[in-house]
Amino acid sequence: MINSHSKQYTIGISCIGSGVGESVINSCRLSNLPLKTIGLGTNPFAYGAYACDAMDYTPTIYAADFVDELIKKCIEYKIDFLIPGRDDEAHIYSQNKTKFEKWGIEILAASEDMIALCRDKERMSLELNPIADVFVKCFQKETVLDAIAKEEVSFPLIAKPRSGFASKGVEIIQSEADFHLITENHILQELAVPVEGDPNYNFFISEISKNRNPQVAEISIQLVIGKNGELLGKMATYNKLSNGIPIEILPYEDPLIWETVDRLLPEFLNRGLVGPLNIQGRMTKRGLKVFEMNPRFTGITGLRALMGFNEVEACIKSWLNIDPNVYLEINNNRFGIRQTSDKILSFDRNDLAQSLAQQVSPRIFPLTKTVLVTGASGYLGRSLVEELHSNQDVRVIAMGRNAEKLEKLFRKSEIEFYDYSSLFNGEFSVGKIDIVIHSAFARPHCTDTEIAESLDFTSKLFTCFARHQIPYIINLSSQSVYGQTLTPLWKESDPLAPTMPYSQAKYASELMLKSISELYPHITTTSLRLAAISGGKKGLVPVDFLSKLVLKAVKGENLVIVGGKQELEIMDVRDAVRYIVRFTEQINPSSEAVYNLGANGIYNIMDIAKMVKRVVEDMSIQTDVELELKPSEIDLKFGMDSSRIERKLGISPDYNLESTVRSLVSFFNSNQQK
The missing domain is CATH 3.40.50.720 (NAD(P)-binding Rossmann-like Domain)
Incomplete structure (x- = not known):
């Protein structure tokens, strides 16, 4: 294994002007690995570009020389790991994997088969439902009336572009009279209606009746798979979206989700899934219904990192063979809101947010606060750690300069401890802390x-x-x-x-x-x-x-x-x-x-x-x-x-x-x- 202190790692992020690219950059900034970031794209006004250590230009991803020019930039900047910022770009990476490998460039992209499956909603439904019957049923315009007559599905339906994203081109089909809205590029899907107990149920029904697609009560499941097929972490959130962009994010937990994931994961791995996979759906009266999958990072990847789930860092470690690699976990004490930047807040900032979280996912409550004490082996710090540890409602983390001394003091009492180097080698996830007592x-x-x-x-x-x-x-x-x-x-x-x-x-x-x-x-x-x-x-x-x-x-x-x-x-x-x-x-x-x-x-x-x-x-x-x-x-x-x-x-x-x-x-x- 490479020692994480032995060198600086250069990370390239292409399509840096996209929301995903910006989110990847934010995650890199949150990492305490020694990273140098290179933003690549076409737009000098790209928001994420100016958060990088350096920025350079490439042709548009649809240009014939895009891959060759991208490889030149990777060689010029000695990029160790290249991360895509858009769906189409990830597909291009996968199609040209051998070219990148020829030059020793590590790329983050699932296999062509896995990406193609996710891009085709009809194929996704047909091929994966036999494994786990959770994917919304898909229908052709010509056959959907027969399916309705057989009570396999009912109006309203939703028409989506076969390979669309961010909810663009979506139409609500209330009856046969709306069939003129359906183009050759559309696929008809059953509508995933949230369960009646959901706090957004009434709003959802009201919006559908107005032919509007309400992007509420969405469950976003994020899986992260290492280079060798190992599961690096998983988490779920309950999201409200605006124009396809999540703006309100609550932590979510339901064992039914993970039972479904466990059934599907072997198939995903067989098809060549590596890196991130985002699964979107809703909890309905028939359980989880999935309507979209994207094998890439998302616009809230940076926000997830703020919640302790830094999937970008985890992938960098896996692909570049950096030790240690810690299993990712979400901090359920925090919720997210988005406007033009990420912000993470403690639940005690907003009672309504906590109330909604309790309705949506009561299993994460009651909450346990994580308190970090620096100078934990010192005179005052040691006593603070021991007193905090006596409270079962508190998770205390002891941190000090000398790892051997910390182990001698706290190992027998099973108190979690780290030395200060863990903050700078990626061993410790800072996002899981709720309160810091700095006594060092x-x-x-x-x-x-x-x-x-x-x-x-x-x-x-x-x-x-x-x-x-x-x-x-x-x-x-x-x-x-x-x-x-x-x-x-x-x-x-x-x-x-x-x-x-x-x-x-x-x-x-x-x-x-x-x-x-x-x-x-x-x-x-x-x-x-x-x-x-x-x-x-x-x-x-x-x-x-x-x-x-x-x-x-x-x-x-x-x-x-x-x-x-x-x-x-x-x-x-x-x-x-x-x-x-x-x-x-x-x-x-x-x-x-x-x-x-x-x-x-x-x-x-x-x-x-x-x-x-x-x-x-x-x-x-x-x-x-x-x-x-x-x-x-x-x-x-x-x-x-x-x-x-x-x-x-x-x-x-x-x-x-x-x-x-x-x-x-x-x-x-x-x-x-x-």
């Missing part, structure tokens, strides 16, 4: 270089999440962004004045996050400004003031305090975890962009030292801890007003500072004894 960042004691690297990584991460339109992104920031210009308690509306590299980097991460919500208003972004975190939990590295002080006392060392009047706000890690997890449960589109998250308690460091001495002596760890005060004019004060988040969540901290100190003493004592 260098600590204040780290070097300037480490802090800069964290900021760079955060930028890449936020760009990835924005590209995939993840509905909710939570960034864990710091109280240090307020600086020391204002006297505490600080409110979220107060001006910021970060001074140190760490606090400046944290503020920069907040600004990057804010820009996402400005570019994509349907993405909710929130920064939680945390007070200093401490407490005796697994993963603790004693670098914060309180844990270092307690550790010294436990070891019997003197506690040296410089200054003594500095004021700190220290939050117990258990409270921080409880607040953040509760916030993921209550986050919604109206959530604020910033919340302070503190302990509701401020102490000067001399009082903290005295508390540590008393607790350590009380717990009989050391009986003689000495305090030493060194005068200093240092005057630092920290403290935040956390009333905004407390009002939202309806909770307050459970642990005071003494409880935190006691947990630290127990933690260090336990680790010393091991």
Whole structure:
């Protein structure tokens, strides 16, 4: 297998001006594989062309030299994989497969036989119904009256071009008086009427009575077959169309569909199906009725990729032998709408959309939220993952830098985990995430270089999440962004004045996050400004003031305090975890962009030292801890007003500072004894 990091892959998309071509480009942009895209076509105003890395021209697909010129472009740009953007073009690819193979060019096209079958609706019905009797019956103009007399079919009928697409040239035939509308190019089909319980049933009947073809209640089934005939994924959606273009897309699930697919798939494979196959139909009172199949990507391929089903990426991996190749799955938590671009939303954005989805496909409910935690092997991140995992209604994904450490921490608890490289080698499907908690960042004691690297990584991460339109992104920031210009308690509306590299980097991460919500208003972004975190939990590295002080006392060392009047706000890690997890449960589109998250308690460091001495002596760890005060004019004060988040969540901290100190003493004592 080729290592996915070893090279950049050049992907050619021809007929880039088509809706399918644009959709393929969007899917490539959503992929985290190292791809270079080349758009090929005839139109300088092609919308998709300007989303490619490069664009060039070819003759029209009907020109005699189209294939030869296309091959020249593939050689010039060193294209590894060529994807068609139109039905006719896919047919041309298939007819000229040996020419492409001669030059070592991989193309995405099913066999001539499979494509020809799909292009002929009458043949499709006659040859496939004996295998699975789900294809609408087809009739000739001359014989349909006999079929009506025998009650094999009834008016109204629908007349479609034999090899048409996008519902062009369709006529509604209400009676024999409408036969003049039928041309030699038409095939008559029985009308697939949605089941009466369908939310669009009445509209459908009304439109048919007006001789209009209502493109509602359509079931779109998408299959993806690898180069060697393996099934890479399958999914279905319930669609409303406008002029043949899907504009409202709901996830759909019904076992009857997959039973039908299982019967048909061996026949498709025998006929040479590879790559995508789109099957269109409706659920009727007689079950699934299929009226069209297209062995190609579709105009909503890019939208499916936003729902976690990136079929273009899957095919690229299969044809170019890139490992790993993950089985495709749709994220049922999201629905799609289209106008001139794709947009994916969480169901909590629209109650009516969710209600319709529940009517159409109740099997996908209740929904399970997927929460991704970065920095999952760190002190706070580890506790967040474990707490989230305790909720059966949440699917938690742990992500960190070190794969071996993640495996050691989470394998036994069966928590799903990935290292960060999975975001950039195609191993992980970003589209399945519903909420991100970004806790991966260098600590204040780290070097300037480490802090800069964290900021760079955060930028890449936020760009990835924005590209995939993840509905909710939570960034864990710091109280240090307020600086020391204002006297505490600080409110979220107060001006910021970060001074140190760490606090400046944290503020920069907040600004990057804010820009996402400005570019994509349907993405909710929130920064939680945390007070200093401490407490005796697994993963603790004693670098914060309180844990270092307690550790010294436990070891019997003197506690040296410089200054003594500095004021700190220290939050117990258990409270921080409880607040953040509760916030993921209550986050919604109206959530604020910033919340302070503190302990509701401020102490000067001399009082903290005295508390540590008393607790350590009380717990009989050391009986003689000495305090030493060194005068200093240092005057630092920290403290935040956390009333905004407390009002939202309806909770307050459970642990005071003494409880935190006691947990630290127990933690260090336990680790010393091991």
